[in-house]
Amino acid sequence: MPINFHDKHNRMTYTTRTADVSWLSLIEEHVGISGKKVVDIGCGGGIYTKALANSRAAHVIGVDFSSEMLKGAARQCENLSNVTLQQGSAYNSGLPDNTCDIVLERALIHHLHDLDSCFQEAKRILKAGGVFIIQDRTPEDCLLPGDENHIRGYFFEKYPHLIDMERSRRHKAHEVQSSLDSNGFTVAKTAQLWETRYIYPDLAALNKDLTQRTGRSILHELTDDELNELIEFINSKLKNHTDPIIEKDAWTVWIAVKI
């Protein structure tokens, strides 16, 4: 069953990490955050809302269609005076026209069918010359083989039926590019990023995270028994690993400018 973002049991699933320095460096290298008005659409538990606010953004608005996710984000950002959270959709954020400098959509677009409408909404709220950052995994990113860093690769090695599921929900790189081109953006940079997701002190800590399906919507497609078998499989693959386990995910990041 696909993840239900509106279920209170999933409220904290996107709150358990902090943004890695590899992510912050890429963003800072290509987009100045300091003093900017930023909107984080599909903000989930606010991990990146918080990172942007701490990178001296003037103001960050986290938008999500799930009130439960926003409760997690509120806890994450509770001491940040430059953060506002509001409920809204990627197709209709509820924000005014031409008012923000940067829109971030991280790990959002594979949950959306209508890229054009989503990108038109980003364009509507951005000022002229504003920057649109999209970060997601293409089918190629997802299906890279598993190893002691790329733990997700093992999911597909163990359960090949997940490959079709993943391929069907992930947008191909050329589809994202062409939708940006036809909705008033010019792509300034397309970058590949190996983002450190989490550093587990040992295998037991990784196992606990997998058991809870934390921040991994694809694991909601498995039964509890299938998940336990997957964890055993991963443990057999990692039996010679050395602690800690540094989990990394492969991403594509599009940095586009509103024309």
Ligand SMILES: C[S@@+](CC[C@H](N)C(=O)[O-])C[C@H]1O[C@@H](n2cnc3c(N)ncnc32)[C@H](O)[C@@H]1O
């Ligand atoms: C995989 S999580 C990513 C959370 C966060 N951006 C991150 O990278 O940690 C996807 C988020 O998008 C939200 N979402 C999904 N579809 C949406 C839509 N149509 N409009 C707004 N938010 C949506 C979900 O509620 C969820 O919080």
